[in-house]
Amino acid sequence: MTVELQLSQFRLEGDTINDIVSNARTRAIGWDSCVRADYLTVEEADCLKKVAGFTDVREKTNYILKNADFYSTKIISLLAKAPHDDIVRFVLVSLIDTMVAPKSTFSRNILSIAHLDASLPYQPLIKLLGSNDESIKLSSSYVLTLLLIDDSESHDGQEKVLRPLFDFLSVRLLSSTKLDLNFFSIQLLKELLTIKQYRTFFWENHETLFPPLLKVFTERRGELQMKYYATMSIWLLTFIPQALEDIETQYPELVGTLYVVAKDAVKEKIVRLAISSLLNLLSLKKDRDQLVKQFLLVKGLEITKQLIERKWADEELKTDLETLLEILNEAVTTLTTFDEYANELRTKKLNWSPSHKSEEFWIENVDRFKENNWKLLKELLQLLDASTDPEQTYLNQAIVCYDVSQLIKVAPEVVKVLDRIGAKAKIMSLMSSANTNVKFEALRTTQQLVARSL
Structure with a gap:
């Protein structure tokens, strides 16, 4: 694989890596004083002095490359020693400059040690990822990525390296409120996920690593290029068979998210990745019918038709859209109001869809709520708990209270079930909610609960 990560790519609001590199190149370091302070040996100071003596980056990297075996060993030795932050920054930046120089094979020298x-x-x-200095952490993650994606490196058995790196990039940087850190992180993640073994490992730890990636879309973060990298990362993950199963059960909102990306994107390459990802999801063999219904419930058929009407230069995109349309047209006749209701439960985002206020719906489907020891009812009641979205929490609580009142009408025995599992008290407590709609629905349901308990 050709390493495509270049310093010029890392640009957003803070020019993250560019600023780090530029500052470290120009900052003067007193090498003799470092020796006196016992940070460096005389030999180490001398070899760094020679590197620091070049004002032209190309001349500096050429010098290091001519002495590649010596400097590869010396650089890693100094990083292991981590004598002082200023020295570590200088060494890391010299390493980065040399690794990304045109036609450089310095990564292989580093790996050979x-x-x-x-x-x-x-x-x-890896140890430097825990530094208190942000520039050192970012530079270290950049170097780690360059090494891991190098063609000469074995991509097997890298779990001990990947876990701390993925944690740093996804859990820490991608979850940050700083857009420049998000952008930096998503670029490195995208590069790492191009390696089959790495994306498999990523998905094995998806419970902590994937949600921050998904939030790039749901929180509408970043600029167009960031959306492209994030969409490509999703696309790469949809080639993992286990990921398809897990997405269907644990991340059902991804289908709607990808459709929003495809509908709103102004760049054809982003639309292509989003639609290709959706088709990859439909390659799922288990519960595929349920997944197709999920496509329909997020208005996938309508969006697909709208997209087909647009003019595309990419023939593969046209074919994918036609394939997707054919699949959805075949499935649309099987969609029911209960499918829509079940989808709301799966995504944990209720809305006042017609099924809630339809008397026929509750009469026809009450037995579904009784199945498996009231499993569906228990899933509904879980939505009384607070989520990270206050507005959705209030909406969920109001609708759950309303739905419970409807169930009481068609199945009075549900009152005993609610009492037994502690949901009765939880509903009654919502009468003091700060939200007027929740308070109203909780009061109305409580009146029914009390009346049926007498």
Whole structure:
């Protein structure tokens, strides 16, 4: 694989890596004072002085490359020693400059020192991810990614490196409120996920690693290029068979998210990735019919028709849209109001859809709520708990109270079930809610609960 990560790509509001590199290049370091402070040996100071003596980056990298074996060992040795933040920053930036230089093979020199010690070159860099200095952490994650995606590196057995790196990029950087850190993170994640073994490992830990990636879309963060990288990352993950099953059961909102991306994108390459991802999801064999209904419930058929009417240069995109339309047209006749209701439960986002206020719906489907020891009822009641979205929490609570009142009408025995599982008290407590709609629905349901209990 050709390493495509270049410093010029890392640009957003803060020029994250560019600023780090530029500042570290120009900052003067007193090498003799570092020796006196016992940060460096005389030999280490001398070799860094030679590198620092070049004002032209190209001349500096050429010098390091001519002495590649020596400097690869010396650089990792200094990073393992981590004598002082200023020195570490200088070493990391010199390493980055050399690794990304045109036609550079310095990554291979760095990787080759593993024969000296199995923990090298990764362990010192992983340790630096825990630095108190943000520039050191970012530079270390960048170097780690460059090494991991190098063609000469074995992509198997890298779990001990991938876990801390993925945690840093996804859990910490991608979850940050700073857009420049989000943008930096998503670029590195996209590069790592191009490696089959790495994306498989990523998905094995999806419960902590995937939600921050999904939030890039749901919170509408970043600029167009960031959306492109995020969509590509999703697309790459849809080639994992286990991911398809997990998405269907644990991340049903992804279908609607991808449709929103496809509908709103102004760049054809983003639409292509979103639609291709949706088709990959439909390659799921288990519960595929249920997944197709999910497509219909987020108005996938209407959006697909709208997209087909647009003019596309990409023939593959046209074919994908036609395939998707054919699948959805075949399935639309099987969609029921209960499917719509069940979908709301799956996504944990209730809305006042017609099924809630239809008497026929409750009469026809009450037995479904009784199945498996009132399993569906218990799923409904879970939505009384607060979520990260206050407005959706209030909406969920109001609708749950209303739905419970409807169930009481058609199945009075539900009152005993509610009392037994502690939901009765929870509903009654909502009469003091700060939201007027929740308070009203809770009061009305409580009146029924009390009347049926007498």
